[in-house]
Amino acid sequence: MSILSFPERGEGGDARYRGNCSPKVYEWLLKQARPRRLLDPVMGSGTSLDVALRSGIQAAGADLSTSPYHQALKARLERAGAQVHLGVDATRADLAGLFGPADLVVAHPAYGTQLVYSDDPRDMSQLGDDEVFYEALQALLVNMREATSVGGITRSSSATPASRGATTRIRRKPSPGCRGANCSACASRNSTTWPVADATTASCAGG
Ligand SMILES: C[S@@+](CC[C@H](N)C(=O)[O-])C[C@H]1O[C@@H](n2cnc3c(N)ncnc32)[C@H](O)[C@@H]1O
Numbered sequence: 001m002s003i004l005s006f007p008e009r010g011e012g013g014d015a016r017y018r019g020n021c022s023p024k025v026y027e028w029l030l031k032q033a034r035p036r037r038l039l040d041p042v043m044g045s046g047t048s049l050d051v052a053l054r055s056g057i058q059a060a061g062a063d064l065s066t067s068p069y070h071q072a073l074k075a076r077l078e079r080a081g082a083q084v085h086l087g088v089d090a091t092r093a094d095l096a097g098l099f100g101p102a103d104l105v106v107a108h109p110a111y112g113t114q115l116v117y118s119d120d121p122r123d124m125s126q127l128g129d130d131e132v133f134y135e136a137l138q139a140l141l142v143n144m145r146e147a148t149s150v151g152g153i154t155r156s157s158s159a160t161p162a163s164r165g166a167t168t169r170i171r172r173k174p175s176p177g178c179r180g181a182n183c184s185a186c187a188s189r190n191s192t193t194w195p196v197a198d199a200t201t202a203s204c205a206g207g
Pocket of ligand 1: 013014017018019020021022041042043044045046047048062063064065088089090091108109110111117122123124125
């Protein structure tokens with residue numbers, strides 16, 4: 001577990017976006033990881049992408065939201081050179097196929113029901129605070145891992161209870177045609193053990 005604390009929020013993203021993260025967290029991560037390409041599949045107000053872009057690092061991002069706020073953000077980030085997709089459920093999407101590999105894949109996912117982002121049932125803030133939420137978080141971590149290039153780093157600001165160890169047991173990897181919780185297509189897939197030793201927990205200073 002890593003605890004990060006900074007006296008100022010820093011520049012980037014949107015301090016008014018609920019649950020936004022301090023740009024300083026991403027500055028710290030980029031300094032440690034020195035990536036060529038960053039991917040954030042739950043980008044919110046785009047803080048991680050802003051920090052990457054101004055550091056000369058290629059940036060890619062997604063969010064489930066297709067709101068006017070996010071359409072405007074996508075346009076702004078694309079003008080700055082980022083690759084952005086909206087309407088992406090990062091717990092089920094083929095992030096590697098959609099974006100190609102990145103050597104730093106970061107996520108600051110919704111925290112259970114603490115902050116509700118939308119009424120979309122795929123929204124991680126709609127999944128409750130227990131098992132369904134943790135299964136979605138595990139699926140997100142697996143998707144992030146699959147989008148991470150060999151030798152790259154996967155970082156999440158949230159970890160499932162199981163992923164605090166060296167390995168996470170993924171009981172049900174979502175199938176390409178997944179229809180949500182208790183999906184029979186997913187249930188028929190084999191169990192997989194997936195290493196997520198790189199998952200870390202960091203506290204964010206923002207909102
Ligand atoms: C904690 S916020 C990210 C904040 C971001 N780090 C920032 O600084 O602005 C989490 C984001 O996850 C998005 N989200 C929720 N469920 C999602 C899902 N299933 N797939 C992709 N994005 C999702 C929400 O719309 C929200 O923007």
